[in-house]
Amino acid sequence: MRQLSARETVREILAKVVGELAAEGLVGVVPIDSIAVERAKRPEHGDFASNVALVLAKPAGKPPRTVAEAIVARLPRGGSSPIAEASVAGPGFINVRLHPTFWQGMLSAILAAGDDWGRSPARNAPKILLEYVSVNPTGPMHFAHGRHAAVGDALARLLRFAGYPVTCEFYVNDAGNQVQMLAQSVWTRYMDAARAADPAVPAADFPENGYKGEYVRDFGRALFARDGARWVGVAPPADIEPVRSFAIAQALGMIRATLERFDVTFDLWQSERALHEAGDVAETLAALEAKGYIDRHDDAVWLRTTALWGDDKDRVVVKSDGLPTYLLADIAYHRKKLARGFDELCDIWGSDHHGHIARMQAALKAFGEDPARLRVILIQIVSLLRDGKPVAMGKREGEFVTLDDVVAEVGRDATRYFYLMRRHDTPLEFDLEVAKRQSLDNPVYYVQYGHARCAALVRRAAELEAPRPPMSTELAAELVLPEELAILRRLADFPDYVADAAAAREPQRLTTYVSELAGEFQSYYTRLQKVHDDTILPQERHRTGDWRAGWNWHKTAARLCWVEAIAQVMRNALGLLGVSAPESMPRSATITKEDDS
RNA sequence: GCGCCCGUAGCUCAACUGGAUAGAGCAUCGGCCUUCUAAGCCGAGGGUCGCAGGUUCGACUCCUGCCGGGCGCGCCA
Structure with missing residues (x-):
């Protein structure tokens, strides 16, 4: 049985109580999904906050705080309930704090799930056809195409992890x-x-x-x-x-090789020519005509997109020279995708193609489909910088910076991570010098370093022959520092992040997550020594006399499990981004300590 | 002119799609090393969330209008 996330656990308890109140006629009935449960922004508010009372108050004709108090009064506490405290705050928020043992218990769940922590089980999710890159087979991939590749591939990984069946396709424009x-x-x-x-x-x-x-x-x-x-x-x-x-074939070969080096794979490369040759394009035109959405004038054939979906003008689908337009072939392709049984057609396009959306949706409508079944993710432009200054390009005609150039210079991990740092609808500044820097002001290096540090701790523990008893409730109870519990909460929240990011089709949220996790761990690592005057493993200075008998190995074992869980979640998040999680970081020869002079 | 997207700290930006005191990173300034990787950490300053209205218990978030920026408005793909 699937382990519910902490947030879902709270949501279910709240839903049950609201259901009881509704049965008594005190409030209206609401579906569980409409109950918002959020992570509290401030620790003093507890772990989670819900606005359910604010939502219920108006239809019930009662003050929000009254409703909130009624709910709080019935929330189970003590015994087997994970809720330690619940209170009403502000205009009617319900703040909930879970018992530390609940969070400690999540550690076992994380370690047991391993690579699958955060994964949603297969369920009745929409079948998605994700089409991306689809660059013309006329030359090497430009660096800006890399953003499409990185976002598309990460989205595919994310959606699959979140339980959506996904098929990835590259549409080959080999016919124009x-x-x-x-x-x-x-x-x-x-x-x-x-x-x-x-x-x-x-x-x-x-x-x-x-x-x-x-x-x-x-x-x-x-x-x-x-x-x-x-x-x-x-x-x-x-x-x-x-x-x-x-x-x-030559151009496509270059593109395929670049994508392979970038670790991006497709389930199908759909040739546009093949659609023409198989008669799909002609058949699509006939179908549109049969539905009455085709006009013929000025020697051309037009699709009535204005009537269908508020386009500002009708569009040509067959030119006066008798050749079909790109639009018609693309309509045929999308029609075929729907016929193949996909629920959602998710396309990743450059933002300069946004005008195309209304036309494609008009076409879907012509076939009696809901235009919302086409979801287009528009990717904003990428500016390539070097030390904050734009990279000069296009000096000679036909010369441009390729994706291969960027990967060769800064590496695959940094390239992918940088392309995934911003929302897709925000222009991206990609500084090559920052991306290839082997230092902690490089975000990808910082995150990978965090993982390597965790791995180093586990390695060092093995060298010291630290006992490693299996995970247990007693062991987890050793994790009591506020920093340890806060990180544990973040690890426990990972499945919610995954689910939310997948639902929003926004893989870049995982970069935010993993960089915050890394930061929190690095902070802990230093604070443990500076503030708590403690270390996870015995140090040189501890190892005197009968130090083995005096050291608290139980606490060390608990912390090592916790460190392994952190590394595990980092690996899972980075894996979804297509970024590796190294066991150690190469010590850079260029970094030297400043002298005092 | 019309349409879409975007205006948040000096710079680059930011999950919980209407919630509590708007958060990071970089940069600046000030601290912390006989080091479980200082390849690190802590702290400080820095904001009329483009402007003006509206919707409501509550708006950076939704609506309207303006201002500024990007893109689009082919019988190209």
Whole structure:
């Protein structure tokens, strides 16, 4: 049976009492989900606060404090109840403090759950199709795409952990003008390579707005190396299917390799061309037409998005040249996703695509679906900085900072963590110098250091042959310092954070959580010595005479279990972010102690 | 012009979607090492939550209007 989180435990008790009062007609009936239970912001308010009395007061026609007092009077205390104290405060808040033994008991639950602490069991959650990155297969991934990859992958991990079935897809835009342009660009570079081998080969004009990056030359050379002069002089180049497929395969290969290095994987790479070839696009157009949402004028075919979903103008779905637009293919793709049985289509787009949302939702509405089934997460821009100053780029055309560049410079962990530090709708400042710094003012380093410190304590304990009795109630009762109980509460709250972050589709909340946890632990670590004049393990100065007999190993064992639980929760949180939790931190040679002079 | 997003400490920002005295980090200043990793910690200063109304027991949060910033408004994707 699943261990309820502390918050859910309180919520259930409150719901039971409210139910009793409702049965007696003193208050109205409310669903359990509408009872807000929050962690108290101030320790003197206890552990949790609920506004349930404020919510119930108005319909009941009673003063909030009266309702609150009625509830508090019935809250069970003592015996097996986890509630130690309950009181009414302010306008009618109910403050609840749980008994220390309840929190101490959570330690066993955390250690027993291990990697699964925070996981929600499989349940009747909506099936989600998460589509993200979906960058055009025309070149390497730009550093800003890294934010999409990091957010999407962390969201997928988070949702799965929280019990949602998730499928991740990358939509390959291999059917439009962009890949046509890439094919043309690659072909001219191929001609250059052919001419280098045989001066008789004519020069080919590089297309206006072609892709100018160095990688296009690589592709051209690679094509010549594979096929020789086979495509020389064949015109028009973009219609040579083997050239186009080669160019796309090369570009997609680069993207896949980058994502693999970034530890991001997809369940399916959906080709746009395949949708056309399978007839899904044509079928979608026919379906829209059958529903009466299609107009034909000015030689083009239009979708009546204004009538469907308040768009400001109707949109073209088939151009006057007879080719379908990107919009139509995307509608076909989303229609297919729904047909495959997904409840929610979650797309991650750049915020510059927000205008597209209304059109896609209009399309969903055309098929009689609730437009809310499409949930779009808009990612704001990333500014790359170095020591606080913008990184210069675009000096030469076709040159830009790639995701690979960033990962190569600052590492995968720092890259992912930095991309996940801000809400997705906030622009992100990514300072390369801060990210790669091996010091504690680098947030990711600070957090990883916290985990390494926990691991070091456990290692050191083994070296000292500290006895490690199994976790028990008596052992947990040794954890009595306010700092220890506060951290225990935070560990116990982890499942609630996970559930809330998943419900909000906001993986970055876990970076906040884990950095606060690390800070609280570091603070404790120093305070234990400075304020409490104590250490977890015996120190050199303790080890004199018959020190083994005199040391309180019971307390040490309890604290070691607690430290292991902290490390465990850090690992779980970092794992959801796709960031590693090192056992030790490399000692940096560049950090030296200042002298006194 | 219309639409979407955003205005919170010097800077960068922040879970509990309307709750109690608005919190961090960085930066600044002042403390703490014969060290379980000082690779750390503690403390101080710093705010009319863009402005003005409204909704209500209660608003940084919701509504309206303004001001400022970003993005979008293709038969591109």
